[in-house]
Amino acid sequence: MSNELNMDFIEKLQGLIENEQSAEVLEMLDGLHPTDIAELMDRLSMDEAKYLYLQLDGEMASDVLLEIPENIRRRFLRVLPPEVIAHQFVEHMDSDDAADIMGELEEDVIEAVLLEIEDKEQAGDIADLLEYDDDTAGGLMAKELVKVNENWNVQTCLKEISSQAEEIDEIYYVYVVDDDNILKGVLSLSKLIQKSTHAKVQDLINEDIQSVKTETSQEEVAQIMEKYDLVVLPVVDQIGRLKGRITIDDVVDVIREETGKDYQMVSGITGDVESTDNVWRLTRVRIPWLLIGTMGGIMGARVLGANSHTLDQIPAMAFFIPLIAATAGNVGVQSSSIVVQTLASGSRKFDSLGKKLLKELGVGFITAVFFASVIFAYNYFFSDNFRLTLAVSCTLFIVIIFASLFGTLIPLLLNKLKIDPALATGPFITTMNDILGLMLYMFVAQLFFQLI
């Protein structure tokens, strides 16, 4: 269990590895979960990790293989011949895991490995799964499941379940199909063992079940499983034939991935990083959005440069540039991220576009009145230039309303165009609204200076 993996443990293990005490190494690993072993390997040197890995038996070695980082796994598999990949690893795996790993290999290696797999049914399952896109239900599902025919009785079922279940780790449901493999419903294992052995499956079946098609997107799969609190979800083809099942642990990864992506977008990072990654990787994910910000900054400088006569008239105008730019940015990020979160939740009770904009106008208006008043009050007491006071408050008022409308409209527009709306959060909307804010500030100020 994970709290045992402390420094003492690792040092002791390193000592054993150095002396090549294979039996003692295996004894120390006894009872550890594959995830823990993978994590352990990550904390050893490359050579130590290799030695440790070679001591593991087939089953454990393939479980650990699934848990190590993709780039290391790819490098490791690349040097192995197809027959080793097939017999040592793939044959010990569930079809969905096997397909995921094989998807990382070259086209010709995949074919060679498939031909090497002795169980032709397993090879066929994997080949089927490789056909589906990674981000669809077909790409997420496993072929292993327990199914019974609706015409059987309880006794036949129990016998069949026993034999099918041997190859499957966990059974959550028994699926019921007709003679054409069309999904009819589920049986609860606990109900089954309570019934007389002559009862017919047809009379015990629960037909109220959710299912998805193989081409359903992984986002939709996640939404359905979350909404209905499902632990496992059957996947059918166009005409309803049972093709596989998706378990919630795979969907949890999808949810993490999706929310992680949105989080990265809004914080201006382009890729999956942790602070433990190396400096180069940490830098690379930050440059693109900063570049957009810098271009925005240069455009901002041009806007101000083009209006230098206005700035010359009242130099104190410059003092409020950061306030206006920051407020525009903050309001924009808020509006856009609320839209993105609502879209991501898959909520179907959506207001019409008109209603949404009207509401955002309402929010913008209240916020604008509030902050324009705050700044007016501040400047009224602390600034001696009444025209500037008016110009700043007025600009802030207009900027807040515009920024909230843009922040709402742009992600909706992207969504309509089938582009990830999260792109419109964070630095993008901030930069856009910064420039807009500066333009409005210059325009409003000029207006006031000419009028008053």
Added chain:
Amino acid sequence: MSNELNMDFIEKLQGLIENEQSAEVLEMLDGLHPTDIAELMDRLSMDEAKYLYLQLDGEMASDVLLEIPENIRRRFLRVLPPEVIAHQFVEHMDSDDAADIMGELEEDVIEAVLLEIEDKEQAGDIADLLEYDDDTAGGLMAKELVKVNENWNVQTCLKEISSQAEEIDEIYYVYVVDDDNILKGVLSLSKLIQKSTHAKVQDLINEDIQSVKTETSQEEVAQIMEKYDLVVLPVVDQIGRLKGRITIDDVVDVIREETGKDYQMVSGITGDVESTDNVWRLTRVRIPWLLIGTMGGIMGARVLGANSHTLDQIPAMAFFIPLIAATAGNVGVQSSSIVVQTLASGSRKFDSLGKKLLKELGVGFITAVFFASVIFAYNYFFSDNFRLTLAVSCTLFIVIIFASLFGTLIPLLLNKLKIDPALATGPFITTMNDILGLMLYMFVAQLFFQLI
């Protein structure tokens, strides 16, 4: 299934409700999931929803009650007498759901409801669960589970499972305990039905299982279930006695909640909102962070005001204020959100503080050289003031390094102080770095103007 809930369906339903055709209403709802019915009610008027809800039978009514928004449920339950709450709703629920709902009631109502529950064991379970904090394993777990004694044989087990399973919807695992109720391991139901009825439980038990304590935090529960791909996790007390079990669907909600909170922080929103919420609520969650931004803006204005002599010397300096402020903000948000994401992932292979800062210094340095050069090149060609060109590039260089260090340090500091580190992302770090950036800009410019 959810795609049936279109406008036609709703209009037809509304017609039937208006004519009080109760039987036809129930027929339309037949086969719908409680979640769908709750969603449907949300799209009806208050009176229509009430009428529809009153037609549902006890089981369905309590399932739907669990799915409607908390504020509506609270209002609904407040007007009901304790005996109705107990018999109509709580008695149909699993202990964890019952405890969640009862936790929303007043102290004296809770007591009255508990006394009304006829099944004293259920009442006891709920009372036990109400003792735990909401955000711990104890608060997440349900008491319903199937457990067998390690000394039993398979036949006794199957009989016992049948009788225990009657009250439980789904069985994923059978837990094995000793005479003192200490958790020993699990049994797989499918393994059980393959074995001779005289085999002893002790010989079939799988002892390699994960468990958590009742006081384990919900974040840690989520991390463990995610890491080990678990569907259900047993909960034990200090001395290892089996207290309950947590299923993954409850943990998915925790994950959504946690990631949602971090997302809101970085986008400057203080609370759970969707764009379908009302204008007032949408405004309220935005004001606090904007207020901080505005204060930052005012402080920025004061910094610039105090340095107006520098601005007067070279008015063109004002043009680059937005660039410097925006870059400082963007860099800070990036750094802080990488730290927050790493902390949230529960990664244990953490660099030391020194190494982390050194690395951030490296990232900051590369980024700073890059952007300072970009701006230097731009200004070299487009500006005729070389001192300004130097001052802007130099400021940008220093600001980027400072902003990345602050962005890294502050969330780590908050985490040490047991404050949510996500607080340091978004508007907070942006505002802080904005002001810092302006101060540095003024300082560096003055230095250059005096030296060159």
